[in-house]
Amino acid sequence: MLSKYAHLVQFPVHPTTAARYRKTFCSSGAKDDPSDTESLLDLLMRHRERLRPLQPDTTPTRLLQFLVEERRTLVDDKTRQGNRLTSCLKLYFPQLLHWFDDVGGPLVGALLARWPSLEELQHSHPARCVSSFTSRTAVGKRRSKRASLPSTRPCLRPRTRRCGKAQPP
Numbered sequence: 001m002l003s004k005y006a007h008l009v010q011f012p013v014h015p016t017t018a019a020r021y022r023k024t025f026c027s028s029g030a031k032d033d034p035s036d037t038e039s040l041l042d043l044l045m046r047h048r049e050r051l052r053p054l055q056p057d058t059t060p061t062r063l064l065q066f067l068v069e070e071r072r073t074l075v076d077d078k079t080r081q082g083n084r085l086t087s088c089l090k091l092y093f094p095q096l097l098h099w100f101d102d103v104g105g106p107l108v109g110a111l112l113a114r115w116p117s118l119e120e121l122q123h124s125h126p127a128r129c130v131s132s133f134t135s136r137t138a139v140g141k142r143r144s145k146r147a148s149l150p151s152t153r154p155c156l157r158p159r160t161r162r163c164g165k166a167q168p169p
Contacts, residue, residue, distance in 0.1 A: 004062060010054040011044055018043070078104070093118055107133070 002008050022031070022039045044051065057065070082104045089096050089103060095118055100108050114132060115121035121129065 004065070006056055006059075006062070009056075011048070011051045012054050013040060013043065013051065 002010060018036070018040060021043050022036065025039065025042075026035065085103055086097065093112075093116075096103060096108060096111070102108070110132070111121075115124060115129075
């Protein structure tokens, strides 16, 4: 933790060394933070030449450490948001989880922005739905999404009502 700050000089002390030094002056073996702190300070003041200072990280290494920590935070945030989206989709639009492997992708985002529910998607014209998918670009390359589109034909047709009852497609 303190290694992030270049102006601090740290002297690591092995736990066994600290315990034996404490026993030298406190034969009862009692341990507590204030007395341990005093013991370590005394060890540092009297025997500094026998202790090696911790070599601080170089500036590029510290910068890399900060960047790695930031990246880890961003990855955790992305995972958290993906899990939240999956949880919501299980409740409101479970078909999407069967149609797409990655619900965090831009294609699913575009679909949800245009048709936030299955009912709205069912009421849209199939040609409009397909044209929306085929006009999307992936990673700067223009390509057809028809090959990656799920087989959604049975789910896209709205149910027709006969005699007040919904009929399966």
